[in-house]
Amino acid sequence: MTIDASRGPQAAPPELVQLLTPEGERVEHPDYPLELTQDEVRGLYRDLTLVRRFDLEAVALQRQGELGIWASLLGQEAAQIGSGRALTDTDMAFPTYREHGVAWCRGVDPVKLLGLFRGVNHGGWDPAEHNFHLYTIVIGSQTLHAVGYAMGVQRDDAEAATIVYFGDGATSQGDVNEAFIWASVFNAPVVFFCQNNQWAISEPLEKQTRIPLYRRASGFGFPGVRVDGNDVLACLAVTRQALANARDGQGPTLIEAYTYRMGAHTTTDDPTRYRVASELEAWKLKDPIERLKAYMFKNRLADQEFFDAIDSEADTLARDMRKRCLEMPDPDPMAIFDHVYRDRHLLLEEERDQFAAYLSTFEGEGR
Amino acid sequence: MRREFKLPDVGEGLTEAEIVRWHVKPGDDVKVNQIIVEIETAKAVVELPCPFDGVVTDLLAQEGQTVDVGVAIIAVDDGADGPAGPAAAPGRAAEDLVPSPPAEGAVEPGVHGSPAPKEERQPVLVGYGVKTGATKRRPRKQPAAEPAAPAVSETPVAAAPRQAPERVTETPARPPVPSLSPQRAAVLAKPPVRKLAKDLGIDLAALTGTGPHGTITREDVRAAATAPAEVPTGVTAGVTAGGPREERIPIKGVRRATAQAMVASAFTAPHVTEFLQLDVTETVDAVRRLRELPDFAGVKVSPLLLVAKALLVAARRHPMINSSWDDHAQEIVVKHYVNLGIAAATPRGLVVPNVKDAHALSLPGLAAALGELTETARAGRTQPADMAGGTITITNVGVFGVDTGTPILNPGEAAILAVGQIRDLPWVVDGQVVPRKVCTLALSFDHRIVDGELGSRVLRAVGDMLEDPLRMLVWS
Numbered sequence: 099m100t101i102d103a104s105r106g107p108q109a110a111p112p113e114l115v116q117l118l119t120p121e122g123e124r125v126e127h128p129d130y131p132l133e134l135t136q137d138e139v140r141g142l143y144r145d146l147t148l149v150r151r152f153d154l155e156a157v158a159l160q161r162q163g164e165l166g167i168w169a170s171l172l173g174q175e176a177a178q179i180g181s182g183r184a185l186t187d188t189d190m191a192f193p194t195y196r197e198h199g200v201a202w203c204r205g206v207d208p209v210k211l212l213g214l215f216r217g218v219n220h221g222g223w224d225p226a227e228h229n230f231h232l233y234t235i236v237i238g239s240q241t242l243h244a245v246g247y248a249m250g251v252q253r254d255d256a257e258a259a260t261i262v263y264f265g266d267g268a269t270s271q272g273d274v275n276e277a278f279i280w281a282s283v284f285n286a287p288v289v290f291f292c293q294n295n296q297w298a299i300s301e302p303l304e305k306q307t308r309i310p311l312y313r314r315a316s317g318f319g320f321p322g323v324r325v326d327g328n329d330v331l332a333c334l335a336v337t338r339q340a341l342a343n344a345r346d347g348q349g350p351t352l353i354e355a356y357t358y359r360m361g362a363h364t365t366t367d368d369p370t371r372y373r374v375a376s377e378l379e380a381w382k383l384k385d386p387i388e389r390l391k392a393y394m395f396k397n398r399l400a401d402q403e404f405f406d407a408i409d410s411e412a413d414t415l416a417r418d419m420r421k422r423c424l425e426m427p428d429p430d431p432m433a434i435f436d437h438v439y440r441d442r443h444l445l446l447e448e449e450r451d452q453f454a455a456y457l458s459t460f461e462g463e464g465r
Numbered sequence: 466m467r468r469e470f471k472l473p474d475v476g477e478g479l480t481e482a483e484i485v486r487w488h489v490k491p492g493d494d495v496k497v498n499q500i501i502v503e504i505e506t507a508k509a510v511v512e513l514p515c516p517f518d519g520v521v522t523d524l525l526a527q528e529g530q531t532v533d534v535g536v537a538i539i540a541v542d543d544g545a546d547g548p549a550g551p552a553a554a555p556g557r558a559a560e561d562l563v564p565s566p567p568a569e570g571a572v573e574p575g576v577h578g579s580p581a582p583k584e585e586r587q588p589v590l591v592g593y594g595v596k597t598g599a600t601k602r603r604p605r606k607q608p609a610a611e612p613a614a615p616a617v618s619e620t621p622v623a624a625a626p627r628q629a630p631e632r633v634t635e636t637p638a639r640p641p642v643p644s645l646s647p648q649r650a651a652v653l654a655k656p657p658v659r660k661l662a663k664d665l666g667i668d669l670a671a672l673t674g675t676g677p678h679g680t681i682t683r684e685d686v687r688a689a690a691t692a693p694a695e696v697p698t699g700v701t702a703g704v705t706a707g708g709p710r711e712e713r714i715p716i717k718g719v720r721r722a723t724a725q726a727m728v729a730s731a732f733t734a735p736h737v738t739e740f741l742q743l744d745v746t747e748t749v750d751a752v753r754r755l756r757e758l759p760d761f762a763g764v765k766v767s768p769l770l771l772v773a774k775a776l777l778v779a780a781r782r783h784p785m786i787n788s789s790w791d792d793h794a795q796e797i798v799v800k801h802y803v804n805l806g807i808a809a810a811t812p813r814g815l816v817v818p819n820v821k822d823a824h825a826l827s828l829p830g831l832a833a834a835l836g837e838l839t840e841t842a843r844a845g846r847t848q849p850a851d852m853a854g855g856t857i858t859i860t861n862v863g864v865f866g867v868d869t870g871t872p873i874l875n876p877g878e879a880a881i882l883a884v885g886q887i888r889d890l891p892w893v894v895d896g897q898v899v900p901r902k903v904c905t906l907a908l909s910f911d912h913r914i915v916d917g918e919l920g921s922r923v924l925r926a927v928g929d930m931l932e933d934p935l936r937m938l939v940w941s
Binding site: 162 | 470471472473474475476477497498509510511512513514516603604605606
């Protein structure tokens with residue numbers, strides 16, 4: 099028996115904010131006006147396309163034995179680019195392990211995302227430099243980090259919002275619910291951005307909730323909104339407003355970006371064992387890139403030359419990324435001791451010296 | 466330059482994969498990320514993209530072959546001149562795209578003392594396991610002179626506190642050098658295994674371990690305990706006749722599941738079996754006539770179909786036979802639907818898929834469902850869902866040429882009907898001995914739910930319907 103998640107106690111059908119239909123028709127929403135220049139629309143298209151190409155290359159690298167594992171964002175590009183482009187430089191973002199599109203918007207070099215998955219570092223970028231935290235593998239724990247960070251911003255009287263990403267499965271975690279409570283009670287300037295991609299690995303949404311996820315927010319005492327997660331314009335508009343509200347002292351918002359994970363949960367997973375093909379086919383028609391492309395064509399915002407140029411740029415990006423991935427140096431075995439404590443630590447130094455002595459018993463290169 | 470693509474670990478900790486289908490052949494041009502092969506791992510069927518541009522020179526593994534992770538599966542000529550060619554990736558050796566297994570330095574220090582070579586891969590959490598046999602251990606520096614301590618304590622430990630040197634000497638910096646001494650090191654066995662050995666009176670030191678690093682396993686101890694102390698000479702020759710006297714088959718898969726189900730059933734539900742021999746000439750005749758009806762075109766009609774129908778009708782008249790014992794809730798669950806299980810012998814062993822809501826099917830529908838179910842089972846494609854939720858079962862032992870048996874209940878069900886072979890036997894009809902088609906039915910039931918009276922009524926009802934199939938019309 100399956101449970102229709104839309105049939106919750108409040109029987110009203112879930113509302114979905116949409117500014118661009120799957121056919122590429124621009125529609126208006128009274129609460130979310132959005133004016134974009136031609137260049138801004140083109141920029142979004144470029145972001146979506148490059149990020150998808152980057153992601154495909156990472157999957158290929160994993161299949162060739164170059165990455166231990168990869169979590170593909172395929173299908174979720176619009177949710178990530180729309181929300182990522184809504185951020186200002188001073189806003190802070192806390193990702194899961196799948197936010198490659200948000201990382202792109204935060205100016206993180208895509209190759210730096212690969213180190214963790216290649217096993218050569220523990221996250222290859224400086225979170226303070228990009229205002230983009232390290233990938234969090236543990237499900238949902240980053241929501242508490244984000245709320246704590248937001249409460250710090252609040253106490254500094256700074257004009258910045260915090261956004262935290264998580265999935266539909268994470269909403270069943272205690273951490274996420276605790277984060278909701280803290281954020282609500284302290285009116286923290288945080289935006290909870292839930293990418294509901296319908297599947298928590300093999301667990302379908304109806305095993306997570308009996309009501310649309312965005313309605314959960316009302317129980318915690320803050321607004322929730324469901325946005326078409328495959329509509330980059332709607333994701334941009336809705337996130338912008340939620341971030342602005344946070345900066346204005348109006349507290350948290352839960353955004354449920356309604357989308358679909360077109361690929362496997364990670365390269366280790368085989369979704370054909372638990373999903374039916376017809377579901378995938380239905381979501382293909384809602385592809386985030388195709389609808390933006392259709393919109394741009396219809397409204398003469400770009401011509402074929404533009405699209406070809408982006409495709410070519412995407413291939414160059416992928417080639418460059420492949421090359422630099424293969425060139426990543428193996429870490430120095432002693433490096434594991436380097437960033438454990440900020441200050442000098444006697445026991446750690448003792449252990450480091452023991453390890454160096456141990457390594458020195460081997461023939462061959464150094465150590 | 467020839468470049469080889471080694472089978473990567475596409476999951477986490479997988480050690481091998483089967484080549485399902487090649488998409489390229491020698492002589493084909495390939496590009497980076499072009500899909501070249503489908504492989505099947507323990508987790509998924511996966512397409513592998515090519516890591517090189519070039520021309521395929523060799524496929525190094527056949528379709529259907531199972532290949533260890535790290536073994537080259539395809540060779541591509543990338544058109545470059547040689548190792549120094551421009552295509553060689555800087556940094557790493559070009560052909561070594563799959564990283565080598567971790568060297569010893571990456572291995573847990575504790576295992577150093579027992580480097581017995583192993584053939585199998587050692588599973589690790591992430592990556593494709595460490596194939597010890599194929600891995601060269603990093604050579605150790607020879608101890609300069611005699612004792613090890615100097616070499617280590619001379620290592621700069623200046624930054625460490627005063628007491629450090631003593632501790633350092635205890636580190637694995639100088640592990641016991643293996644195999645130099647013929648004397649056997651301490652016996653390797655985990656505490657529960659030691660306990661088992663003690664209980665069984667086995668001397669661990671006398672055993673050869675088959676576990677990792679020569680560890681003595683539970684199985685080793687058990688084998689030693691069950692082995693005859695000494696095989697008397699002279700007995701062996703006569704019996705074996707060339708082959709081994711015993712063969713040990715691992716209990717796994719369907720056999721294991723079957724065994725668990727049978728034990729669970731036999732020891733929870735008190736079984737009673739009743740038998741009925743009957744004249745099924747009319748049924749055999751009815752089957753022949755049904756086959757000629759256009760409604761049954763293309764589906765298999767066998768006596769089993771009418772047995773199934775008779776059981777469905779009987780279950781409707783006597784619902785308690787189609788029930789289950791819920792020990793937890795202390796309730797008997799009477800099912801007003803029938804998911805009719807059919808025990809099927811398959812290449813993988815016994816499986817009992819069931820026809821869902823069989824009670825609601827028309828006779829042609831039932832025939833089609835039975836046909837599909839057995840076909841799927843024989844092809845080994847029965848899914849777990851097909852086997853779940855059965856309410857009553859038929860086992861057709863007659864197909865093996867036997868008259869009957871005492872079937873064990875499919876767990877969670879109250880009854881199972883065994884159908885024996887149909888054969889010509891002398892039968893008394895109206896005082897005359899005549900040849901008739903005769904069959905024996907056996908009905909086992911859960912005596913907690915079903916009393917002898919009800920069991921007898923059900924068996925009699927099925928028998929009556931098979932003796933005179935018209936009764937099915939009357940009673941259904």
